[in-house]
Amino acid sequence: MGIGGRLKSWIGDQRVEQLRDRLAELAEQSTEHHLRLAVTGLSQSGKTVFITSLVHHLLHAHRSGSLPFFDVAAGGRIIGSRDLSAQSSNPFPLQQALTGLGQEPPHWPASTRQLSEVRLAIRYRRPPGLRRVLGESATLYLDIIDYPGEWLLDLPMLELGFEQWCENQRRLFEREPRLSVASSWLARVREVDWHASADPALLQELSESFAKLLQVLRSDPYALSLLQPGRCLLPGELVQLFPLVLPTWPAGEIPDGSFLALLKARYERYREQVVRPFYLQHFSRFDRQLVLVDCLKTLNRGEACFTDMQRALNGILQSFNYGRNGFLRRLFKPRIDRVLFASTKADHVTANQHHNLDRFLELMIQDAQRDMGFEGIETRCMAIASLRSTQAAEAQVDGQTLSCLRGWRKDSDEEVALFPGEVPTELPSADDWTQERFRFIDFAPRRLPQHELQPSHHIRLDQLLEYMTGDQFR
Amino acid sequence: MSEPDKFRKPVWLDPKQLDTSRPVMPPESQAREFPLQQVREALDDGETADADHAPARKRRGGWRRLFGISLGAVLVSGVGIELYRLLDWSFTTHPLLGGGVSLMLLLLALSGGVQLWRSVKGLRQLSQIERIEADARALLQHQGQGGAGALLRELQRHYRDTPEQQRLDETIRLLDSAYNDSEIVRYLSHHALSDQDARARRCVQRYAVESGVLVALSPWASFDMLLVGWRNLRMLREVASIYGVAPGASVQWVLLKRVLHNLAFAGFSEMAIDAGSAALGSSLTATLSARAGQGLGAGLFTARTGLQAQRLCRPLPLEQVDQSLIKSVAKGIVERLGQSKPAE
Numbered sequence: 001m002g003i004g005g006r007l008k009s010w011i012g013d014q015r016v017e018q019l020r021d022r023l024a025e026l027a028e029q030s031t032e033h034h035l036r037l038a039v040t041g042l043s044q045s046g047k048t049v050f051i052t053s054l055v056h057h058l059l060h061a062h063r064s065g066s067l068p069f070f071d072v073a074a075g076g077r078i079i080g081s082r083d084l085s086a087q088s089s090n091p092f093p094l095q096q097a098l099t100g101l102g103q104e105p106p107h108w109p110a111s112t113r114q115l116s117e118v119r120l121a122i123r124y125r126r127p128p129g130l131r132r133v134l135g136e137s138a139t140l141y142l143d144i145i146d147y148p149g150e151w152l153l154d155l156p157m158l159e160l161g162f163e164q165w166c167e168n169q170r171r172l173f174e175r176e177p178r179l180s181v182a183s184s185w186l187a188r189v190r191e192v193d194w195h196a197s198a199d200p201a202l203l204q205e206l207s208e209s210f211a212k213l214l215q216v217l218r219s220d221p222y223a224l225s226l227l228q229p230g231r232c233l234l235p236g237e238l239v240q241l242f243p244l245v246l247p248t249w250p251a252g253e254i255p256d257g258s259f260l261a262l263l264k265a266r267y268e269r270y271r272e273q274v275v276r277p278f279y280l281q282h283f284s285r286f287d288r289q290l291v292l293v294d295c296l297k298t299l300n301r302g303e304a305c306f307t308d309m310q311r312a313l314n315g316i317l318q319s320f321n322y323g324r325n326g327f328l329r330r331l332f333k334p335r336i337d338r339v340l341f342a343s344t345k346a347d348h349v350t351a352n353q354h355h356n357l358d359r360f361l362e363l364m365i366q367d368a369q370r371d372m373g374f375e376g377i378e379t380r381c382m383a384i385a386s387l388r389s390t391q392a393a394e395a396q397v398d399g400q401t402l403s404c405l406r407g408w409r410k411d412s413d414e415e416v417a418l419f420p421g422e423v424p425t426e427l428p429s430a431d432d433w434t435q436e437r438f439r440f441i442d443f444a445p446r447r448l449p450q451h452e453l454q455p456s457h458h459i460r461l462d463q464l465l466e467y468m469t470g471d472q473f474r
Numbered sequence: 475m476s477e478p479d480k481f482r483k484p485v486w487l488d489p490k491q492l493d494t495s496r497p498v499m500p501p502e503s504q505a506r507e508f509p510l511q512q513v514r515e516a517l518d519d520g521e522t523a524d525a526d527h528a529p530a531r532k533r534r535g536g537w538r539r540l541f542g543i544s545l546g547a548v549l550v551s552g553v554g555i556e557l558y559r560l561l562d563w564s565f566t567t568h569p570l571l572g573g574g575v576s577l578m579l580l581l582l583a584l585s586g587g588v589q590l591w592r593s594v595k596g597l598r599q600l601s602q603i604e605r606i607e608a609d610a611r612a613l614l615q616h617q618g619q620g621g622a623g624a625l626l627r628e629l630q631r632h633y634r635d636t637p638e639q640q641r642l643d644e645t646i647r648l649l650d651s652a653y654n655d656s657e658i659v660r661y662l663s664h665h666a667l668s669d670q671d672a673r674a675r676r677c678v679q680r681y682a683v684e685s686g687v688l689v690a691l692s693p694w695a696s697f698d699m700l701l702v703g704w705r706n707l708r709m710l711r712e713v714a715s716i717y718g719v720a721p722g723a724s725v726q727w728v729l730l731k732r733v734l735h736n737l738a739f740a741g742f743s744e745m746a747i748d749a750g751s752a753a754l755g756s757s758l759t760a761t762l763s764a765r766a767g768q769g770l771g772a773g774l775f776t777a778r779t780g781l782q783a784q785r786l787c788r789p790l791p792l793e794q795v796d797q798s799l800i801k802s803v804a805k806g807i808v809e810r811l812g813q814s815k816p817a818e
Contacts, residue, residue, distance in 0.1 A: 351651055
């Protein structure tokens, strides 16, 4: 007689069964795990659409077959997923975004103003193997946050004092197009005596004009990215803070109550009370990072836009990498062990350009990628589209077949067909950034159905999932 | 435009004139509109694949070949003359006997012809598979688009008029227009062949466990070799037919040769796996008798043979070595032996 039989004879069959169930439950609880996915991206890089689409596909992964390269879904091992966002104090507006994308005509979600959280519980069957001993099925909790991309711009400020920040900004404002756009504001700032006692009205005026200046720099035709403080860019949030862009830093002691002292105090307060809590609460505990980059925007706009976005991204990722006091670094290195750089809107170029898009993205993030490689972190570039808004088509032009895109324009909502140009694999020379060469227009989304999702609703979302989370399901 | 060749300009088109009847996979036509650079790359790949191939072909020495030919000629002429004399003798003895003998000879020729045709077909299919796999390997390294059309056509030709055809066609239909070449190969490998993989795996496992148990229980040591050989040959046939290769004696023979060759020159990864399975085996066999240990060894050998055969017969490269199969074979043998113990 085995041990099981003996136990049963001692304490009765039912008890043993109960005990066994309880033990299995305990084992399961101890093995469920959490994965925090950092979705990083500047504003308008497609974070909200990405999260919406990802969650939508995952919620239907148990039967839709829309993720053929996501092993656990393709192998039919997902039992079901549940959206637990409602537990959070500010849940991600999934339904709202899905309704917008599912109605006729569909529209993109509005740009994000608030931080919101998604929590997804994915229940899956374990593959055959040793871990099956721990239980037939397990649960993975996937946490993602959505936030305005502008907030991210402030992260590099964490390691800069006011004087250093102003120095950085001064260097930025020495270059075009900032120099010419900001000329009147710069002249105004240079007139002020910073050692004099603070004049609230002047301060207010300068802050407001600086916020306006940032808005101008952000919009077309400049479309710059590295605009600090990021919260100045959001409507309704007037941060009374601006850098002192002076040819020379005002010498001497800083008298109490002077302009300089006030600005400095405001900078410290902004950094400590706004940026740091955001960082500590939401950005210091990630396992995997996804960096979304809109490369096409830079190709349309020119070299200044490219270098500015490059600088912004590298700055942000550096602040993940090497935090002051080592604490950011300590938190970063052991936790984020895999980073994926994704160029979004891959559906806005023809499919044969996806590889070039990867290469172009590598150009943009090469510094950050090198640093991460040095830290021993796995990185990869991928061209994705969270929601495919165009259709591949072919046309006969001058006797040869040309693959092109067919979709609806975002601004005028008319149907167009377009070959948008080739994505370069190295940085084009200054004369090459022309309308003649790149014409990546924005498309309106195609309808995303509530059910019956297809692989054709996205591009490489499944491979992204496999890369970011695949090892968790083994 | 100072340099008109460097890039292709964006073009606006009339949506109504588009050809969207074929939205997915217009591979060959897309390939042609790539800039020169890409085209050259694809050619490079093809060349390297061929270059890899060339040394594999064996070149026999002239004397050896002459010996083979002359031996064949002598045998054929000898048999031919003997047959002729047989016919002649039977007809002179009695016309009925002559009729009977000629009928038998006719049957022999017919069945021999069918056999020959089958084995030639099988060999052709095997070399086709080899070619497809080489292409697929080249494509896996290739990041561009539009090179997979030829591969798809070859695959479809290979599976024409087989039960797997429908599944393959369905998978090809579902291919996304955005996939690049390596993604297409991976997608097909995952989704079109998963059924066959599972069947081949079951088949290999069954034969491996069977031969392991047979060896462990066989009372005569000299039978073991025969047993293992017999089960292995049967398994090779079955694996080949699962992947759509017409099974015949020549296919079996060629497969066996290649499998043994691969096993003999196994790479480091497989050595590691074997070491792992050996360790596993020793911990398991510590509780078993020496004969059971032999059985386990035979079973593992059969499993490795089966995996090699699967790799050779599969038209697309196998992504990873299936380690769990070897483990489950070992477990299966031990379990079966445990069950059979009370019967002994």
